[in-house]
Amino acid sequence: MTLAAEIDKNGTSPEKLLSPVLSSFWDEPESWTLDTYHRHDGYEGLRKALAMEPDDLIAYVKDSGLRGRGGAGFPTGMKWQFIPQGDGKPHYLVVNADESEPGTCKDIPLLFANPHSLIEGIVIACYAIRSSHAFIYLRGEVVPVLRRLHEAVREAYEAGYLGTNVLGSGLDLELTVHAGAGAYICGEETALLDSLEGRRGQPRLRPPFPAVAGLYACPTVVNNVESIASVPAILNRGKDWFKSMGSEKSPGFTLYSLSGHVTSPGQYEAPLGITLRQLLDMSGGIREGHRLKFWTPGGSSTPMFTDEHLDVPLDYEGVGAAGSMLGTKALQCFDETTCVVRAVTRWTEFYAHESCGKCTPCREGTYWLVQLLRDIEAGKGQMADLDKLNDIADNINGKSFCALGDGAASPIFSSLKYFRDEYEQHITGKGCPFDPARSTLWADDKDDKNAHRGVNA
Template identity: 65%
Template structure:
């Protein structure tokens, strides 16, 4: 996926796209500390260190920064939950375990500008009185791990990390930790277990991480984009941040645009932009095709049909339309795509990635895959769609974490908008007969021939 920055005006007088996190992505060697400093990097850290920690928390809280990892919980409010009288040390853990299908925002950000995250982590750690911070990264993205490690080394050499940072008397160490590649470790408590050397499985809450997180100590866990947004808020103030986005969903964010679109990539814009506007800017759907459905925040969020193309992409508007903004992963599919096949692939992912701790998730996702395979093959029976929804109902809200809820969401949204395709699979019509798979491929025959794939079914020839 390409890294896309656009500075064009959006159509009909709406606000321009806002390159803040992505402002330096096109700079040569943007990841080096000298180039980051040349653009004002680490200036926000100097400002933060001149403030009291509680003032930094109040600034972030008043700005209205919400978590960019999916839940949208106010970051400053989460920081304020750290108890002041706990005798244990406080930790900051940054969740860089991006793995939601369709999501590709944190990795390009960390690749292009790792110092944005490092500076944000130092400021956040200072605000919550943490002396140790961890950057938890997916083990598969070795290039990202190496780039973050280099950025941390440069920050130590420049005096931004270690003892007595910039003469302030504040000490902080940052450790870059590579995970082993489990989707469940994107859930904050499973991540903490993994960081402690245990099998990554979600914990029963309460207690919440703010009280008993890493090593049973007070811990703040935030997404990489959330922490990376902090330096800009400290540098420019809450009024500047609130001038973008909507009243309850303030600021800028990165949208991942993928699928049957002309120009996939990351587009940074104020919260509240619509998919219609993003497609206008990015070149629209692939030539000769129309949007059929899309996910507003990754595969775990209930899909929208083309009728929701003008829903503002902010937390409240998307929730009001029946879905979740999530990670803002806009996977766009055109009229050639089988919804049944798409949902089956997503469900196979959730079945595979279930940690197995909770019976409804472990068993329910397995049965969902079996039923969806039957429907895809045209071997479903009358009433199977209702049975599918019944199993779905018995999974959602009955597990420790939201993996099961995500699996439920993608199926519910699909059946709600495209029930006729599922019913066709219960009348002896295979999904590939209703919507031939070769029509939906994003590759042409020449590309497939070079890769050794069969364009008809997308498998090895």
């Protein structure tokens, strides 16, 4: 039974659906310190993990059903299992903290408020895959998070959770925090590895996959921050506790980033399978006097939804069956004042700017998508441009070197599917029928006083 069906059956109030685990003490004073983390069973999961054999630990995490929280949803334990053993090579764990997907805001708040959950998860993962060196690749612009993470690593070394012979287990582990230079493409795991090695961040041809030849051509596991940070709670409270939340194929808790035209945006930690309608009930709904027009279930690179999808279970299977992807669970909500053409144009400009340029479909395709969209938005487009948009997006989708091309094509396909008439209005009316100042999200003028107000201008 899905979470949504269970709620309908039992009549559970929306507020009781939240499951704060990673975020349970974010609001406490100095929540980021080791002392605070110890008061909340910090590093107890690690002690239980070190009492197990590494292979048994991998099987335990695999059996828990934990899926990667970075977008693809690949089973975490299975990813660890792919690392070859007895190969005589160093093994590495790389944590992808280069959070760059538009609308996504979960890993950075987690690292800022509770960095030790990640560090504990790293030690557990390294013990499982028999690694003696781990890396955290952090987005370099978030300097306050970088400083706080460095301090948490220092505390962990001092307490004996990192370094030589961790808690007397025989595990030696070094942890390196690396600040990237700010590139969306480095969120792709192989581009991240190239950047970490000091090269230009560009996706690698696969195979070989990172599990065989990753960082420094050695077996490497690349996991998202939230994926690794969820592991300690699973070890401490048990896999059955974890599987009691969420749905059968998507168990557990996760962080949803709710943003846009909502009364109370923020991070909401809930079991997988909750719906946007329930999250909006908890967050005060769409801003007063307005209605939901369209939204993204997993960031701008996932096909958009409309108000008819409010009751879609927000797990991997539910969102997939409805025609989109759960992605990073970045729920960007837009009301009726937002011009779809304008929103898609801004997203496409982002993808064109962030394309690494390595493959032709993405490099050329995103450029021409931007040119067409700008003309349509300005009222200079023609009806034939709509089919041309669709054709260019189709030439990018599934044909680019990495998933950036697919992400650029997604908002094109879905917006034409649900809002083709709005594109046509821009063409027949020779311009945008929407007042950009009323949207409050997409104002271009930096001096516009209404640019960032959450009210109707």
